Amino acid sequence: MAKVQRGYRCSACGAESAAHAGRCPRCEAWNTLEPFQRAPGVGGLARAGDPDAEPGRILSLRDVPDDPGARLLTGIPEFDRVLGGGIVPGSLVLVGGEPGIGKSTLMLQAAARLAGAGVTVAYVCGEESPRQVRLRATRLGVEGSAVALVPEANLDAALAAAGELGASVLIIDSIQSVYVAGLESRAGGPAQLAEAGARLVGWAKEREIATIVTGHVTKGGEIAGPRLLEHLVDAVLYFESAESGFLRVLRAVKNRFGATDEVGVFEMTGEGLRSVESPSAAFLEAAGTTASGCAVTAIIEGSRPLAIEIQALAVPSHLAAPRRIASGLEVARLHLLLAVLARRGGLFAANLDVVATVSGGLRLRDPSADLAVVAALASAIQDRELEPGTAFLGEVALSGAIRPVQQAQRRLAELARLGLRHCLVPPGTAPVEGLRLLPVGNVREALRVALPQGRPG
Numbered sequence: 379m380a381k382v383q384r385g386y387r388c389s390a391c392g393a394e395s396a397a398h399a400g401r402c403p404r405c406e407a408w409n410t411l412e413p414f415q416r417a418p419g420v421g422g423l424a425r426a427g428d429p430d431a432e433p434g435r436i437l438s439l440r441d442v443p444d445d446p447g448a449r450l451l452t453g454i455p456e457f458d459r460v461l462g463g464g465i466v467p468g469s470l471v472l473v474g475g476e477p478g479i480g481k482s483t484l485m486l487q488a489a490a491r492l493a494g495a496g497v498t499v500a501y502v503c504g505e506e507s508p509r510q511v512r513l514r515a516t517r518l519g520v521e522g523s524a525v526a527l528v529p530e531a532n533l534d535a536a537l538a539a540a541g542e543l544g545a546s547v548l549i550i551d552s553i554q555s556v557y558v559a560g561l562e563s564r565a566g567g568p569a570q571l572a573e574a575g576a577r578l579v580g581w582a583k584e585r586e587i588a589t590i591v592t593g594h595v596t597k598g599g600e601i602a603g604p605r606l607l608e609h610l611v612d613a614v615l616y617f618e619s620a621e622s623g624f625l626r627v628l629r630a631v632k633n634r635f636g637a638t639d640e641v642g643v644f645e646m647t648g649e650g651l652r653s654v655e656s657p658s659a660a661f662l663e664a665a666g667t668t669a670s671g672c673a674v675t676a677i678i679e680g681s682r683p684l685a686i687e688i689q690a691l692a693v694p695s696h697l698a699a700p701r702r703i704a705s706g707l708e709v710a711r712l713h714l715l716l717a718v719l720a721r722r723g724g725l726f727a728a729n730l731d732v733v734a735t736v737s738g739g740l741r742l743r744d745p746s747a748d749l750a751v752v753a754a755l756a757s758a759i760q761d762r763e764l765e766p767g768t769a770f771l772g773e774v775a776l777s778g779a780i781r782p783v784q785q786a787q788r789r790l791a792e793l794a795r796l797g798l799r800h801c802l803v804p805p806g807t808a809p810v811e812g813l814r815l816l817p818v819g820n821v822r823e824a825l826r827v828a829l830p831q832g833r834p835g
């Protein structure tokens with residue numbers, strides 16, 4: 379529906395129309411159309427609660443408050459972190475993930491915490507009966523919570539119910555289980571998702587109600603579905619399982635109110651999701667570091683350093699063009715580092731299939747882990763373990779030179795905190811307490827230190 383500058387707006391669903399009618403053309407509620415006027419160009423910026431947000435008044439950019447409003451804390455540290463420090467009122471957040479990953483569990487835990495803090499929460503359980511939700515609540519130990527369950531699959535009816543309750547937070551679990559009346563398309567179909575998304579954005583902004591919707595995505599996330607909503611919503615968080623099975627990583631892939639590379643780490647327990655306080659330790663523990671081809675490094679994810687393990691495997695290939703498989707890093711980077719290793723380190727993988735992965739399902743976003751990848755590859759090619767307790771930090775240039783990385787001190791401090799004892803670093807790296815730094819100028823030097831000749835493999 380096109381934005382009109384002046385006209386009538388439905389107080390139930392937020393639909394706008396140029397002409398007055400007794401019945402809303404969209405949600406078909408009676409006598410809900412009210413006159414409104416929008417200032418050209420700023421309608422989307424002005425928000426209820428802003429001192430200058432009267433409709434029709436043009437705001438100077440510098441007068442618009444930069445504070446998006448007091449955030450609501452869910453009290454689940456890892457969830458709040460990924461949201462950018464809590465939920466912004468009026469924002470629409472999509473939490474996507476495969477079925478069974480733990481979306482409903484996270485939603486119910488957050489809802490119960492918020493309700494416990496006196497926030498009115500409406501939980502639209504389109505997917506399950508209230509009895510099923512109650513069963514989960516009992517398992518989570520929050521059955522006494524004041525969360526308002528709305529067992530309603532009709533989106534407009536659900537919104538009306540939430541409005542009536544005076545909810546400040548609305549949870550819709552899941553977007554595929556609700557439908558917009560009057561559309562031909564089936565619930566969960568593209569037309570339904572697009573329309574439901576558009577209504578929710580308007581509704582959340584209009585009423586300053588923080589709205590979280592869950593959405594199922596299939597493995598790989600390729601199937602059209604919640605991805606259709608990504609451009610509409612303020613934040614997109616994806617829930618994934620890390621390799622060990624019970625670790626869950628919640629990743630912000632879009633966030634208008636926070637960092638997009640932020641991750642939250644949870645453990646799925648018998649009593650719901652538990653925030654993992656030291657994800658580094660969990661990732662290293664899950665990886666288990668006593669095998670050839672494994673090298674530890676520290677990356678920066680969002681606002682914090684995380685220790686991770688690079689794992690590489692190299693086996694004789696029967697193919698004319700041996701395989702190169704990379705997960706968590708670009709395959710082009712793997713090719714490049716193998717080339718550097720061959721030319722500058724004298725280690726060839728031309729007749730080996732090579733696989734390289736990053737622990738915890740994380741992704742390398744910058745070259746700071748190059749040295750760790752090179753060490754893991756060298757260790758895999760020679761099938762010899764790297765010295766236990768040793769970490770690697772540094773970018774590798776085509777010349778084989780080891781280059782400094784950003785925020786080296788924070789990374790090194792995290793490695794020291796986790797009990798690593800040595801770290802190969804670029805020359806000139808400032809010392810850090812608790813970690814012995816081994817400066818290496820180039821790949822050949824790094825290999826001499828990490829895989830000394832004569833040490834049994």
Ligand code: TYD
Nearest residue numbers: 477478479480481482483646647648649650
């Ligand atoms: P669920 O939140 O229903 O996943 P989603 O909404 O993403 O489909 O989580 C379902 C899985 O989590 C299910 O396999 C059971 C498991 N689980 C636990 O291990 N512990 C718990 O406390 C709960 C509530 C679920």
Ligand code: MG
Nearest residue numbers: 481482505551
């Ligand atoms: Mg669910």
